[in-house]
Amino acid sequence: MLKDEVAKALKVIQDGGIILYPTDTIWGIGCDATNTEAVKKIYALKQRDEAKSMIILLDVDNKLQSYVSEVPDIAYDLIEFAENPLTLVMPGAKNISPALIAEDGSVGIRVAKHDFCQQLIQRLRKPLVSTSANTSGQPSPKNFGQVSAEIIEGVDYVVDLEQHDMGEKRPSTIMRLEADGRFEFLRR
Template sequence: MLKEEINKALEVLKTGGIILYPTDTVWGLGCDATNVEAVAKVYALKNRADSKSLIILLDTDNKLQSYISEVPDIAYDLIEYSENPLTIIYSGAKNLASNLINEDGSIGIRIPKHDFCQQLIQRFRKPIVSTSANISGENTPANFSEINQKIIDGVDYVVDLEQESIEKKQPSTIMKLEPDGKFAFIRK
């Protein structure tokens, strides 16, 4: 089941499509984080201004330096020891779709502890976008049953895992980490 769903999601990502998928936090809208057209589709579906950047998921912190100019050493400890899902906003984003990167050159990255996400990203060999599965301005759905039908109808593939779960998941903690190691919490 897991392998089949990964294969189906991979095909959609490779062709520039959007997937609706479970993560370690809330359900996410995802696409190839290096594909400008795919990222534009996510913004359009969410009805969100592209000046508000989205976050990306990587399968391992070993890949951070591929997408960040200068990774502060403390980032690795923060990722390793964080008990809750943690999104870190880094300066100096690179090798990503231009419409994904914030105006100040930063990008939010999370390393999910979630089998489906881990295996999908590992097989895709590129980061994927992860943004909450809601129309901009609406509440973030805590589980699949709360997702707006417009979102479900607007994606190219809905991953058939965890849809029956009624567990109310929370968005990740967000922290901005400067190259010198200074940090500030954006969302706890």
Template sequence: MLKQEIEKALTILKNGGVILYPTDTVWGLGCDATNEAAVAKINKIKGRAEDKSFIILLDTDNKLQSYVNDVPDVAYDLIEFAENPLTIIFSNAKNLSKNVINADGSVGIRIVKHDFCQQLIHRFRKPITSTSANISGQPAAATFDDISEEIKEAVDLIVNWEQDLREPKKPSTIMKLAPDGQFSFIRR
């Protein structure tokens, strides 16, 4: 079952589509984070400003250097010892769609510890976007049942995994990390 859902999602991602999928936090809208047209589709679905950056997901911290110029050593410790999902905003993003990157050149990256996401990203071999599955300005969907029909109808694939989980999930902690290792919390 999991393998079949990953295969379906891979096909959509490779063709520039948008998936609605479970993550280690809230349900998300995902696409190829290196595909500008796919990212623009998510902005349209959410009714979101095009200049707003995205969080991207990776399956392992070994891939950070592919998307960030300077990864401070402390980043690896923060990721390893985080007890809850942690998104780190890094300076000097690279090799990503320009509409994923913030105006200041930064990007938020989360290393996921979630079976579906890890396997999907590992197989896709590129980062995927993760933005909450809601219309911009509305509350994030804590469970699948909280996702609006408008969102469900707009995506190319709804992943049939963890839809029956009723325990609400929370967004990740967000931390900004400077190249010199200084950090501050944006959201706890």
């Protein structure tokens, strides 16, 4: 049941653990975005270069200003009207683990439109790290059935929701958005 899974995942995250969970895009590996030790566990599991930052998820767009110095007004319109899940890469990241901030000071943020993610983030009261559930260099799994045993065994908790959904999901659209409102697509 959704409420039980949110409670179990919340406990693991509050204890500094990492989870494997469904999102509005592909399955993700996540943790508390303010906990650097937990973030480093994800980098180690993915065998990912720490210079390659990971995105964070929020439950509502009005929390953007808590994690980005200057949020251009257009960000809210982009999030509201995006047809597909949209990750915005914005400069001036703040109040998250330094391990999540890119060399240029930016961070990728997506407002998750997924019940589990929204409820977990609301209860955590912090952003959730979200990175594809694969080892660096391997293809992103399009459903739970494609997540490797290495990843499943490497996390502290696997959320027991949507595991039998074999529909193929896609990663989010990624757009770089500057403080002055200029933007470019990084992945469509």
